[in-house]
Amino acid sequence: MSYDDLLTFVRETEALAQVSGRLGWDQETMMPRGAADQRAEEVAALSRVLHKRRTDPRLGDWLADIDDAALDATGQAILRHLRRDYARAQRRPEDLATALARLTSRAQGIWAEARAADDFAAFAPTLAEVVRLKREEGAALAGGGDPYDALLEDYEPGATGAELDAMFGALRPRLVALRAAILEKPQPAGVSGTFDETTQLTMARKIAEVFGYDFTRGRIDKAVHPFSSGSGADVRITTRTDPNDPFNCLYSTIHEVGHAAYEQGINPGYALTPLGQGVSMGVHESQSRIYENQIGRSRAFTGWLFEELKSAHGDIGVADPDAFYAAVNRVQNGHIRTEADELQYNLHVLLRFDLERALISGDLDVADLEAAWNDRFETDFGFAVTTASQGVLQDVHWSLGLFGYFPTYTLGNVYAGCLHTALRNAIPTLDSALAKGDASPATTWLRENLQQHGGLRPPSETITEACGTAPSEEPLLSYLEGKFKALYDL
Incomplete structure:
Protein backbone atom coordinates (compact mmCIF):
# COMPACT_ATOMS: atom_id res chain seq x y z
CA MET A 1 0.00 0.00 0.00
CA SER A 2 3.00 2.35 0.28
CA TYR A 3 2.71 3.48 -3.34
CA ASP A 4 -1.02 4.22 -3.02
CA ASP A 5 -0.44 6.12 0.22
CA LEU A 6 2.40 8.04 -1.39
CA LEU A 7 0.28 9.02 -4.40
CA THR A 8 -2.60 10.20 -2.21
CA PHE A 9 -0.23 12.39 -0.21
CA VAL A 10 1.48 13.72 -3.34
CA ARG A 11 -1.80 14.59 -5.05
CA GLU A 12 -2.85 16.66 -2.02
CA THR A 13 0.50 18.46 -2.06
CA GLU A 14 0.21 19.17 -5.77
CA ALA A 15 -3.31 20.51 -5.28
CA LEU A 16 -2.00 22.96 -2.69
CA ALA A 17 0.80 23.96 -5.07
CA GLN A 18 -1.84 24.75 -7.70
CA VAL A 19 -3.58 27.00 -5.17
CA SER A 20 -0.28 28.77 -4.55
CA GLY A 21 0.11 29.28 -8.29
CA ARG A 22 -3.37 30.74 -8.49
CA LEU A 23 -2.42 33.29 -5.83
CA GLY A 24 0.46 34.33 -8.09
CA TRP A 25 -1.84 34.65 -11.09
CA ASP A 26 -4.24 36.79 -9.07
CA GLN A 27 -1.42 39.00 -7.85
CA GLU A 28 -0.42 39.75 -11.45
CA THR A 29 -3.93 40.34 -12.79
CA MET A 30 -6.59 41.31 -10.27
CA MET A 31 -5.19 41.78 -6.75
CA PRO A 32 -5.72 45.28 -5.37
CA ARG A 33 -2.45 47.13 -4.88
CA GLY A 34 -3.04 47.58 -1.17
CA ALA A 35 -3.15 43.83 -0.61
CA ALA A 36 0.57 43.29 -1.32
CA ASP A 37 1.73 42.89 2.29
CA GLN A 38 -1.13 40.56 3.21
CA ARG A 39 -0.55 38.52 0.07
CA ALA A 40 3.10 38.15 1.02
CA GLU A 41 2.04 36.63 4.34
CA GLU A 42 -0.45 34.33 2.60
CA VAL A 43 2.17 33.13 0.14
CA ALA A 44 4.72 32.63 2.91
CA ALA A 45 2.24 30.62 5.01
CA LEU A 46 1.35 28.38 2.09
CA SER A 47 5.03 28.01 1.22
CA ARG A 48 5.72 26.81 4.76
CA VAL A 49 2.91 24.24 4.50
CA LEU A 50 4.22 23.00 1.16
CA HIS A 51 7.77 22.76 2.45
CA LYS A 52 6.64 20.71 5.44
CA ARG A 53 4.76 18.34 3.17
CA ARG A 54 7.68 18.02 0.75
CA THR A 55 10.04 17.16 3.59
CA ASP A 56 7.60 14.99 5.56
CA PRO A 57 9.49 11.93 6.92
CA ARG A 58 6.69 9.69 5.65
CA LEU A 59 7.82 10.49 2.09
CA GLY A 60 11.22 9.07 2.87
CA ASP A 61 9.68 5.96 4.42
CA TRP A 62 7.35 5.36 1.47
CA LEU A 63 10.12 5.89 -1.05
CA ALA A 64 12.34 3.44 0.81
CA ASP A 65 9.60 0.82 1.01
CA ILE A 66 8.54 0.82 -2.65
CA ASP A 67 10.05 -1.66 -5.07
CA ASP A 68 10.52 0.20 -8.35
CA ALA A 69 10.58 -3.05 -10.31
CA ALA A 70 7.00 -3.75 -9.27
CA LEU A 71 5.79 -0.56 -11.00
CA ASP A 72 5.14 0.27 -14.65
CA ALA A 73 7.04 2.98 -16.51
CA THR A 74 4.65 5.66 -15.26
CA GLY A 75 5.07 4.66 -11.64
CA GLN A 76 8.85 4.49 -12.01
CA ALA A 77 8.92 7.97 -13.54
CA ILE A 78 6.83 9.33 -10.67
CA LEU A 79 9.29 7.84 -8.18
CA ARG A 80 12.24 9.32 -10.10
CA HIS A 81 10.76 12.79 -9.73
CA LEU A 82 9.77 12.31 -6.11
CA ARG A 83 13.17 11.00 -5.04
CA ARG A 84 14.89 13.92 -6.69
CA ASP A 85 12.45 16.49 -5.27
CA TYR A 86 12.53 14.97 -1.79
CA ALA A 87 16.32 15.05 -1.70
CA ARG A 88 16.33 18.70 -2.80
CA ALA A 89 13.61 19.66 -0.32
CA GLN A 90 15.60 18.05 2.49
CA ARG A 91 18.56 20.26 1.62
CA ARG A 92 16.48 23.47 1.44
CA PRO A 93 16.04 24.87 4.99
CA GLU A 94 12.42 25.58 5.87
CA ASP A 95 13.16 29.02 7.30
CA LEU A 96 15.04 29.95 4.12
CA ALA A 97 12.20 28.73 1.87
CA THR A 98 9.69 30.76 3.89
CA ALA A 99 11.89 33.86 3.92
CA LEU A 100 12.34 33.68 0.16
CA ALA A 101 8.61 33.28 -0.44
CA TRP A 111 10.33 46.06 -8.65
CA ALA A 112 7.15 47.18 -10.44
CA GLU A 113 7.25 50.60 -8.76
CA ALA A 114 10.98 51.02 -9.42
CA ARG A 115 10.46 50.04 -13.05
CA ALA A 116 7.67 52.58 -13.45
CA ALA A 117 9.93 55.25 -11.94
CA ASP A 118 13.04 54.17 -13.91
CA ASP A 119 14.87 53.98 -10.59
CA PHE A 120 17.14 50.96 -10.11
CA ALA A 121 18.47 52.39 -6.84
CA ALA A 122 14.98 52.04 -5.35
CA PHE A 123 15.02 48.31 -6.10
CA ALA A 124 18.70 47.51 -5.53
CA PRO A 125 18.56 46.92 -1.74
CA THR A 126 15.67 44.48 -2.15
CA LEU A 127 17.39 42.70 -5.03
CA ALA A 128 20.59 42.47 -2.99
CA GLU A 129 18.65 40.65 -0.28
CA VAL A 130 17.08 38.31 -2.85
CA VAL A 131 20.53 37.54 -4.27
CA ARG A 132 21.91 36.92 -0.78
CA LEU A 133 19.17 34.41 -0.01
CA LYS A 134 19.49 32.73 -3.42
CA ARG A 135 23.23 32.34 -2.92
CA GLU A 136 22.47 30.73 0.42
CA GLU A 137 19.87 28.48 -1.18
CA GLY A 138 22.19 27.51 -4.02
CA ALA A 139 24.94 26.59 -1.60
CA ALA A 140 22.54 24.48 0.49
CA LEU A 141 21.24 22.64 -2.56
CA ALA A 142 24.65 22.16 -4.16
CA GLY A 143 26.20 20.28 -1.24
CA GLY A 144 29.67 21.45 -2.23
CA GLY A 145 28.96 21.72 -5.96
CA ASP A 146 28.24 24.78 -8.09
CA PRO A 147 25.44 26.88 -6.50
CA TYR A 148 24.27 28.16 -9.88
CA ASP A 149 23.96 24.63 -11.23
CA ALA A 150 21.91 23.75 -8.16
CA LEU A 151 19.51 26.64 -8.86
CA LEU A 152 19.38 25.74 -12.57
CA GLU A 153 18.21 22.26 -11.58
CA ASP A 154 14.84 23.74 -10.57
CA TYR A 155 14.18 24.78 -14.16
CA GLU A 156 16.17 22.38 -16.35
CA PRO A 157 16.99 19.16 -14.48
CA GLY A 158 20.25 17.65 -15.61
CA ALA A 159 21.64 20.79 -17.26
CA THR A 160 24.76 22.62 -16.05
CA GLY A 161 25.93 26.17 -16.52
CA ALA A 162 29.10 24.95 -18.22
CA GLU A 163 27.16 22.87 -20.77
CA LEU A 164 24.86 25.76 -21.56
CA ASP A 165 27.80 28.13 -21.83
CA ALA A 166 29.34 25.84 -24.46
CA MET A 167 26.07 25.62 -26.43
CA PHE A 168 25.50 29.35 -26.22
CA GLY A 169 29.10 29.96 -27.25
CA ALA A 170 28.41 28.03 -30.45
CA LEU A 171 25.29 30.12 -31.12
CA ARG A 172 26.72 33.56 -30.55
CA PRO A 173 29.22 34.01 -33.42
CA ARG A 174 26.78 33.05 -36.17
CA LEU A 175 23.94 35.08 -34.62
CA VAL A 176 26.16 38.15 -34.31
CA ALA A 177 27.41 37.77 -37.89
CA LEU A 178 23.89 37.35 -39.29
CA ARG A 179 22.61 40.30 -37.27
CA ALA A 180 25.42 42.53 -38.52
CA ALA A 181 24.78 41.60 -42.15
CA ILE A 182 21.04 42.22 -41.84
CA LEU A 183 21.36 45.62 -40.17
CA GLU A 184 23.36 46.86 -43.16
CA LYS A 185 20.32 46.20 -45.36
CA PRO A 186 17.26 48.44 -45.81
CA GLN A 187 14.54 47.54 -43.34
CA PRO A 188 10.99 46.71 -44.45
CA ALA A 189 8.16 48.93 -43.34
CA GLY A 190 6.14 47.97 -40.31
CA VAL A 191 2.41 48.12 -39.81
CA SER A 192 0.90 51.49 -38.95
CA GLY A 193 -2.29 52.88 -37.53
CA THR A 194 -4.18 52.79 -34.26
CA PHE A 195 -5.34 49.37 -33.13
CA ASP A 196 -8.35 49.27 -30.84
CA GLU A 197 -7.66 47.40 -27.59
CA THR A 198 -11.00 45.59 -27.48
CA THR A 199 -10.55 44.44 -31.08
CA GLN A 200 -7.05 43.23 -30.27
CA LEU A 201 -8.32 41.15 -27.35
CA THR A 202 -11.13 39.70 -29.47
CA MET A 203 -8.60 38.69 -32.09
CA ALA A 204 -6.32 37.28 -29.38
CA ARG A 205 -9.09 34.91 -28.34
CA LYS A 206 -9.59 33.81 -31.94
CA ILE A 207 -5.86 33.21 -32.43
CA ALA A 208 -5.71 31.27 -29.18
CA GLU A 209 -8.42 28.94 -30.46
CA VAL A 210 -6.61 28.54 -33.80
CA PHE A 211 -3.63 27.23 -31.84
CA GLY A 212 -5.79 24.81 -29.85
CA TYR A 213 -6.27 26.62 -26.53
CA ASP A 214 -9.23 25.16 -24.65
CA PHE A 215 -11.23 28.00 -23.08
CA THR A 216 -13.31 25.56 -21.04
CA ARG A 217 -10.11 24.99 -19.04
CA GLY A 218 -8.58 28.44 -19.33
CA ARG A 219 -9.00 32.19 -19.72
CA ILE A 220 -7.12 35.24 -21.01
CA ASP A 221 -6.48 38.31 -18.88
CA LYS A 222 -4.17 41.31 -19.15
CA ALA A 223 -0.86 41.71 -17.32
CA VAL A 224 2.22 43.92 -17.56
CA HIS A 225 4.37 40.86 -18.22
CA PRO A 226 2.45 38.10 -20.09
CA PHE A 227 2.63 34.64 -18.56
CA SER A 228 0.90 31.26 -18.34
CA SER A 229 -0.19 29.71 -15.06
CA GLY A 230 -1.58 26.36 -13.93
CA SER A 231 -1.87 22.86 -15.31
CA GLY A 232 -4.47 20.22 -16.07
CA ALA A 233 -8.01 21.51 -15.90
CA ASP A 234 -7.14 25.14 -15.07
CA VAL A 235 -4.49 26.73 -17.30
CA ARG A 236 -4.66 30.52 -17.58
CA ILE A 237 -2.77 32.94 -19.77
CA THR A 238 -2.29 36.69 -19.90
CA THR A 239 -1.42 39.08 -22.71
CA ARG A 240 -0.97 42.80 -23.17
CA THR A 241 -2.05 45.42 -25.69
CA ASP A 242 -0.41 48.42 -27.36
CA PRO A 243 -2.60 50.72 -29.48
CA ASN A 244 0.29 51.23 -31.90
CA ASP A 245 1.48 47.63 -32.13
CA PRO A 246 -0.94 44.74 -32.67
CA PHE A 247 1.93 42.23 -32.80
CA ASN A 248 2.61 42.76 -29.10
CA CYS A 249 -0.79 41.32 -28.22
CA LEU A 250 -1.03 38.70 -30.96
CA TYR A 251 2.40 37.14 -30.56
CA SER A 252 2.36 37.37 -26.76
CA THR A 253 -0.89 35.44 -26.94
CA ILE A 254 0.48 32.80 -29.31
CA HIS A 255 3.57 32.45 -27.12
CA GLU A 256 1.58 31.93 -23.94
CA VAL A 257 -0.84 29.58 -25.71
CA GLY A 258 2.20 27.43 -26.54
CA HIS A 259 2.90 27.12 -22.82
CA ALA A 260 -0.74 26.55 -22.00
CA ALA A 261 -1.30 24.00 -24.77
CA TYR A 262 1.57 21.95 -23.35
CA GLU A 263 -0.12 21.86 -19.95
CA GLN A 264 -3.57 21.20 -21.41
CA GLY A 265 -2.19 18.48 -23.67
CA ILE A 266 -0.65 16.34 -20.92
CA ASN A 267 -2.21 12.94 -20.31
CA PRO A 268 -5.04 13.68 -17.82
CA GLY A 269 -4.13 10.51 -15.94
CA TYR A 270 -0.98 12.32 -14.80
CA ALA A 271 -2.93 15.16 -13.13
CA LEU A 272 -1.67 16.24 -9.68
CA THR A 273 1.40 14.02 -9.95
CA PRO A 274 4.96 15.05 -10.85
CA LEU A 275 4.24 13.94 -14.43
CA GLY A 276 1.23 16.24 -14.77
CA GLN A 277 3.15 19.34 -15.79
CA GLY A 278 5.86 20.33 -18.24
CA VAL A 279 9.09 18.45 -17.59
CA SER A 280 11.31 21.54 -17.66
CA MET A 281 11.26 25.20 -18.54
CA GLY A 282 13.44 24.57 -21.59
CA VAL A 283 10.97 22.04 -22.97
CA HIS A 284 8.14 24.39 -22.00
CA GLU A 285 9.80 27.23 -23.85
CA SER A 286 10.23 25.01 -26.90
CA GLN A 287 6.46 24.89 -27.18
CA SER A 288 5.88 28.62 -26.80
CA ARG A 289 8.65 29.47 -29.23
CA ILE A 290 7.71 26.99 -31.96
CA TYR A 291 4.09 28.18 -31.74
CA GLU A 292 5.13 31.83 -31.86
CA ASN A 293 7.99 31.73 -34.36
CA GLN A 294 8.35 28.69 -36.60
CA ILE A 295 4.56 28.38 -36.96
CA GLY A 296 3.17 31.83 -36.11
CA ARG A 297 5.74 33.85 -38.07
CA SER A 298 5.91 31.50 -41.06
CA ARG A 299 5.12 32.84 -44.52
CA ALA A 300 2.11 30.55 -44.82
CA PHE A 301 0.50 31.54 -41.52
CA THR A 302 1.23 35.26 -41.81
CA GLY A 303 -0.52 35.27 -45.18
CA TRP A 304 -3.71 34.23 -43.42
CA LEU A 305 -3.07 36.55 -40.47
CA PHE A 306 -2.65 39.52 -42.82
CA GLU A 307 -6.21 39.12 -44.08
CA GLU A 308 -7.55 38.66 -40.55
CA LEU A 309 -5.82 41.78 -39.26
CA LYS A 310 -7.08 43.86 -42.19
CA SER A 311 -10.59 42.58 -41.62
CA ALA A 312 -10.47 43.48 -37.93
CA HIS A 313 -8.67 46.85 -38.10
CA GLY A 314 -8.94 48.12 -41.68
CA ASP A 315 -5.86 49.63 -43.32
CA ILE A 316 -2.75 48.49 -41.43
CA GLY A 317 -0.13 50.27 -43.54
CA VAL A 318 1.24 47.31 -45.51
CA ALA A 319 0.02 46.40 -48.94
CA ASP A 320 0.15 42.65 -49.31
CA PRO A 321 1.00 39.34 -47.58
CA ASP A 322 4.66 39.46 -48.61
CA ALA A 323 5.10 42.93 -47.13
CA PHE A 324 3.26 41.78 -44.01
CA TYR A 325 5.54 38.72 -43.65
CA ALA A 326 8.55 41.04 -43.86
CA ALA A 327 7.00 43.37 -41.28
CA VAL A 328 6.31 40.52 -38.85
CA ASN A 329 9.89 39.29 -39.14
CA ARG A 330 11.87 42.49 -39.52
CA VAL A 331 15.07 42.80 -37.50
CA GLN A 332 15.27 46.04 -35.55
CA ASN A 333 17.37 47.47 -32.78
CA GLY A 334 15.52 47.45 -29.48
CA HIS A 335 16.11 47.22 -25.76
CA ILE A 336 13.29 44.91 -24.70
CA ARG A 337 13.79 41.14 -24.67
CA THR A 338 10.11 40.26 -24.96
CA GLU A 339 9.75 42.51 -28.03
CA ALA A 340 12.91 41.27 -29.76
CA ASP A 341 12.79 39.54 -33.13
CA GLU A 342 13.63 35.84 -33.08
CA LEU A 343 17.13 36.46 -34.43
CA GLN A 344 18.25 38.88 -31.72
CA TYR A 345 16.21 37.42 -28.87
CA ASN A 346 18.91 34.98 -27.84
CA LEU A 347 21.48 37.75 -27.49
CA HIS A 348 19.23 39.31 -24.84
CA VAL A 349 19.08 35.99 -23.02
CA LEU A 350 22.82 35.36 -23.13
CA LEU A 351 23.42 38.74 -21.51
CA ARG A 352 21.15 37.81 -18.60
CA PHE A 353 22.62 34.33 -18.29
CA ASP A 354 26.15 35.66 -17.90
CA LEU A 355 25.14 38.40 -15.44
CA GLU A 356 23.07 36.16 -13.19
CA ARG A 357 25.82 33.51 -13.04
CA ALA A 358 28.17 36.28 -11.92
CA LEU A 359 25.69 37.49 -9.29
CA ILE A 360 25.28 34.02 -7.78
CA SER A 361 29.02 33.27 -7.86
CA GLY A 362 29.77 36.57 -6.14
CA ASP A 363 31.80 37.89 -9.07
CA LEU A 364 29.26 40.70 -9.52
CA ASP A 365 27.62 42.78 -6.80
CA VAL A 366 24.10 44.15 -7.14
CA ALA A 367 25.51 47.64 -6.68
CA ASP A 368 27.43 47.19 -9.94
CA LEU A 369 24.69 45.36 -11.84
CA GLU A 370 23.15 48.31 -13.69
CA ALA A 371 26.52 49.48 -15.02
CA ALA A 372 27.49 45.92 -15.98
CA TRP A 373 24.18 45.48 -17.81
CA ASN A 374 24.56 48.75 -19.69
CA ASP A 375 28.15 48.05 -20.69
CA ARG A 376 27.37 44.53 -21.89
CA PHE A 377 24.28 45.68 -23.79
CA GLU A 378 26.18 48.36 -25.69
CA THR A 379 28.92 45.85 -26.54
CA ASP A 380 26.43 43.26 -27.83
CA PHE A 381 23.90 45.53 -29.54
CA GLY A 382 25.88 48.60 -30.49
CA PHE A 383 23.74 51.26 -28.83
CA ALA A 384 23.18 52.50 -25.29
CA VAL A 385 20.59 51.85 -22.61
CA THR A 386 19.09 55.18 -21.57
CA THR A 387 16.61 54.20 -18.84
CA ALA A 388 16.48 51.44 -16.24
CA SER A 389 13.13 50.19 -17.53
CA GLN A 390 14.82 49.57 -20.89
CA GLY A 391 17.62 47.73 -19.16
CA VAL A 392 18.15 46.06 -15.83
CA LEU A 393 14.58 46.62 -14.60
CA GLN A 394 12.72 45.35 -17.65
CA ASP A 395 12.22 41.74 -16.45
CA VAL A 396 10.38 40.51 -13.36
CA HIS A 397 12.40 37.31 -12.95
CA TRP A 398 15.11 38.36 -10.50
CA SER A 399 12.59 40.04 -8.21
CA LEU A 400 10.90 36.63 -7.97
CA GLY A 401 14.20 34.88 -7.24
CA LEU A 402 14.14 32.99 -10.55
CA PHE A 403 17.89 32.60 -10.98
CA GLY A 404 18.57 29.84 -13.49
CA TYR A 405 15.38 30.56 -15.43
CA PHE A 406 16.74 32.87 -18.16
CA PRO A 407 18.96 30.34 -19.98
CA THR A 408 15.97 28.05 -20.50
CA TYR A 409 14.59 30.61 -22.97
CA THR A 410 17.47 30.06 -25.38
CA LEU A 411 17.57 26.34 -24.62
CA GLY A 412 13.89 26.30 -25.54
CA ASN A 413 14.73 27.96 -28.85
CA VAL A 414 17.33 25.27 -29.49
CA TYR A 415 14.77 22.57 -28.71
CA ALA A 416 12.21 24.33 -30.93
CA GLY A 417 14.67 24.27 -33.82
CA CYS A 418 15.03 20.51 -33.44
CA LEU A 419 11.26 20.00 -33.18
CA HIS A 420 10.57 22.19 -36.20
CA THR A 421 12.88 20.10 -38.36
CA ALA A 422 11.16 16.90 -37.23
CA LEU A 423 7.70 18.46 -37.68
CA ARG A 424 8.41 19.57 -41.24
CA ASN A 425 9.79 16.15 -42.11
CA ALA A 426 6.68 14.49 -40.67
CA ILE A 427 4.16 16.87 -42.31
CA PRO A 428 5.57 18.15 -45.64
CA THR A 429 2.18 19.69 -46.53
CA LEU A 430 1.99 21.79 -43.35
CA ASP A 431 2.09 25.13 -45.17
CA SER A 432 -1.11 24.42 -47.07
CA ALA A 433 -2.99 24.12 -43.77
CA LEU A 434 -1.29 27.14 -42.18
CA ALA A 435 -2.20 29.27 -45.19
CA LYS A 436 -5.86 28.62 -44.30
CA GLY A 437 -5.39 29.53 -40.64
CA ASP A 438 -5.34 25.86 -39.63
CA ALA A 439 -2.52 25.14 -37.17
CA SER A 440 -4.00 21.82 -36.05
CA PRO A 441 -1.63 19.55 -38.02
CA ALA A 442 1.31 21.14 -36.19
CA THR A 443 -0.32 21.36 -32.77
CA THR A 444 -1.62 17.78 -33.02
CA TRP A 445 1.86 16.50 -33.93
CA LEU A 446 3.35 18.34 -30.97
CA ARG A 447 0.66 17.05 -28.62
CA GLU A 448 1.13 13.46 -29.72
CA ASN A 449 4.91 13.46 -29.86
CA LEU A 450 5.76 15.66 -26.89
CA GLN A 451 3.04 17.37 -24.89
CA GLN A 452 1.00 14.37 -23.78
CA HIS A 453 4.02 12.81 -22.07
CA GLY A 454 4.42 15.61 -19.53
CA GLY A 455 7.19 14.70 -17.11
CA LEU A 456 7.43 11.04 -18.14
CA ARG A 457 10.99 11.40 -19.47
CA PRO A 458 13.93 13.68 -18.58
CA PRO A 459 14.09 16.92 -20.61
CA SER A 460 16.78 16.01 -23.13
CA GLU A 461 15.25 12.57 -23.62
CA THR A 462 11.84 14.17 -24.19
CA ILE A 463 13.27 16.13 -27.13
CA THR A 464 15.24 13.16 -28.43
CA GLU A 465 12.17 10.91 -28.42
CA ALA A 466 10.09 13.52 -30.26
CA CYS A 467 12.73 14.37 -32.85
CA GLY A 468 14.60 11.12 -33.29
CA THR A 469 17.92 12.91 -32.68
CA ALA A 470 19.65 14.43 -29.66
CA PRO A 471 19.29 18.19 -29.07
CA SER A 472 21.72 20.40 -30.97
CA GLU A 473 21.95 24.11 -31.74
CA GLU A 474 22.52 23.40 -35.46
CA PRO A 475 18.84 23.10 -36.54
CA LEU A 476 18.03 26.46 -34.94
CA LEU A 477 20.98 28.17 -36.59
CA SER A 478 20.17 26.63 -39.98
CA TYR A 479 16.53 27.72 -39.69
CA LEU A 480 17.43 31.31 -38.71
CA GLU A 481 20.11 31.66 -41.39
CA GLY A 482 17.87 30.21 -44.09
CA LYS A 483 14.89 32.36 -43.16
CA PHE A 484 16.61 35.69 -42.67
CA LYS A 485 19.05 35.40 -45.56
CA ALA A 486 16.03 34.91 -47.83
CA LEU A 487 14.12 37.77 -46.24
CA TYR A 488 17.03 40.20 -46.56
CA ASP A 489 18.45 38.87 -49.81
CA LEU A 490 21.84 38.06 -48.30
Missing part, protein backbone atom coordinates in the same frame (compact mmCIF):
# COMPACT_ATOMS: atom_id res chain seq x y z
CA ARG A 102 7.84 36.30 1.74
CA LEU A 103 10.63 38.45 0.31
CA THR A 104 9.97 37.70 -3.36
CA SER A 105 6.25 38.34 -2.96
CA ARG A 106 7.08 41.84 -1.65
CA ALA A 107 9.95 42.32 -4.08
CA GLN A 108 7.64 41.93 -7.05
CA GLY A 109 5.71 45.08 -6.08
CA ILE A 110 8.89 47.01 -5.27
